[in-house]
Amino acid sequence: MKRLYPRGTLDISWRHLFEALSDCLFGSHQDKTAGAADLREIPIGNAHSSVQGLITISVRSAFDLYLTELNLPQGSEVVMSAVSISDMFRIPEAHGLKVIPVPLSFETLSLSAQDVERSITEQTRLIVVAPLFGSRSCLTEICCIARRHGIIVIEDCAQAWRGALTLTGALDVDDAQDAKADVQMFSFGPIKTATALGGAFVLDKDHQRLLRISSIQTGYPEVAILRTLRRILRFIALKALSSPLAFGVFVWLTSLFGADYDELLFRATRGFQGSDLLEKLRHRPNRVQRNLVLRRLEEPHTDAIEARCNYAAEVLNMLPNGVVPGSEIQIGLGPHDHVHWVLPCESREPGSLIQRLRSAGFDATQRGSSLVHFPMVVPEPVCSENQSRWLTPERLANLVYLPMFPEMGQEQRTRMIDIIRSHFGEQSDVDDNVSLQKNNPC
Numbered sequence: 001m002k003r004l005y006p007r008g009t010l011d012i013s014w015r016h017l018f019e020a021l022s023d024c025l026f027g028s029h030q031d032k033t034a035g036a037a038d039l040r041e042i043p044i045g046n047a048h049s050s051v052q053g054l055i056t057i058s059v060r061s062a063f064d065l066y067l068t069e070l071n072l073p074q075g076s077e078v079v080m081s082a083v084s085i086s087d088m089f090r091i092p093e094a095h096g097l098k099v100i101p102v103p104l105s106f107e108t109l110s111l112s113a114q115d116v117e118r119s120i121t122e123q124t125r126l127i128v129v130a131p132l133f134g135s136r137s138c139l140t141e142i143c144c145i146a147r148r149h150g151i152i153v154i155e156d157c158a159q160a161w162r163g164a165l166t167l168t169g170a171l172d173v174d175d176a177q178d179a180k181a182d183v184q185m186f187s188f189g190p191i192k193t194a195t196a197l198g199g200a201f202v203l204d205k206d207h208q209r210l211l212r213i214s215s216i217q218t219g220y221p222e223v224a225i226l227r228t229l230r231r232i233l234r235f236i237a238l239k240a241l242s243s244p245l246a247f248g249v250f251v252w253l254t255s256l257f258g259a260d261y262d263e264l265l266f267r268a269t270r271g272f273q274g275s276d277l278l279e280k281l282r283h284r285p286n287r288v289q290r291n292l293v294l295r296r297l298e299e300p301h302t303d304a305i306e307a308r309c310n311y312a313a314e315v316l317n318m319l320p321n322g323v324v325p326g327s328e329i330q331i332g333l334g335p336h337d338h339v340h341w342v343l344p345c346e347s348r349e350p351g352s353l354i355q356r357l358r359s360a361g362f363d364a365t366q367r368g369s370s371l372v373h374f375p376m377v378v379p380e381p382v383c384s385e386n387q388s389r390w391l392t393p394e395r396l397a398n399l400v401y402l403p404m405f406p407e408m409g410q411e412q413r414t415r416m417i418d419i420i421r422s423h424f425g426e427q428s429d430v431d432d433n434v435s436l437q438k439n440n441p442c
């Protein structure tokens, strides 16, 4: 049994967990403000302004609420980022809509505006952009195109929360209009930044539409307190695994029982399971969930994000060019920003990298997120010239999520980086040999 630096830790304090637990056990569950209370005003930007948004039980529920409200004709098309979690593709399909996937650039994790425009047809009603791994990209071009065609743009920021103070808000200020999607959805799911163990916050430029969405949600049953209680207890147990020692003991114990800890962790942190997805999504938050989301929304959260970005910069700067998705995102340019929710890199031998790191005491995984690539046949008009630069299904399958553990001491960081560098060094030696053999077939 040895210490193992975990792949990441739950971004929630013990205080929050026990407050939520006590809210569950001792709070009044007679919620007289239910429904209307899901619409909340939060301070943003320099905290002199505020914005009203809707709290839902998940981004998926919010997406379903919009599709319910919009009630689009069957067969309408939804242009979407080709990489997301599978439920985000299942939801429009369950509404009888057709998903038109657009590939993402590996280097910038954004969609090309030209590809989006080429995907638009008479049937297109919605564009859904999903920035990944904590990145956000500038949407001005895509929003202008959408506006010309009378199409709504939804930005699925499930992976990109970075504190309410960084929201520029001003959704109704003219010069900010073009740069913003009509709708922005932020997730507070179990493994997300500033997690509330579940929940989402939705902003909409069209306040009347937000009110309509809210009133649909008001008609849904509330999530049972018992379900929230079970979830809080599960995450208290998972939070206890946050130290390298506790995590090492957990991995050792699971191996004693012949269990796969990767699978166990994946199952323990995933949300809605099984069939009847829409039925599960159609609930409104109970008071305990809403309070927890509100507490997380009102935190600045800047220190935690800064620590994570510094750690990510130190590790990623040591990796060879071309293996880090999003490496060309320019930091510090507002919407072109990256908060490094997770730390992926691409290896042609992901299994070998994971094995080497784990045996040296660092838990890397291929299950850092549940992303899938929507199956796509790319007809010529939709192709951009440089397909090799896309985040293709093959490249997605080769991603390894490195431990995101900013508390790691300098000595351990250096040791981990050395292992990663030596893995990539050996890979490039293999590449050099292969190309030498190709050049000298004799």
Ligand SMILES: Cc1ncc(COP(=O)(O)O)c(C=O)c1O
Pocket: 057, 058, 059, 060, 061, 084, 085, 088, 130, 156, 158, 159, 186, 187, 188, 189, 199, 200, 271, 369, 370
């Ligand atoms: C890109 C993306 N979209 C949507 C979601 C769903 O968020 P939620 O769990 O709040 O429904 C996730 C969750 O991981 C995600 O990564």
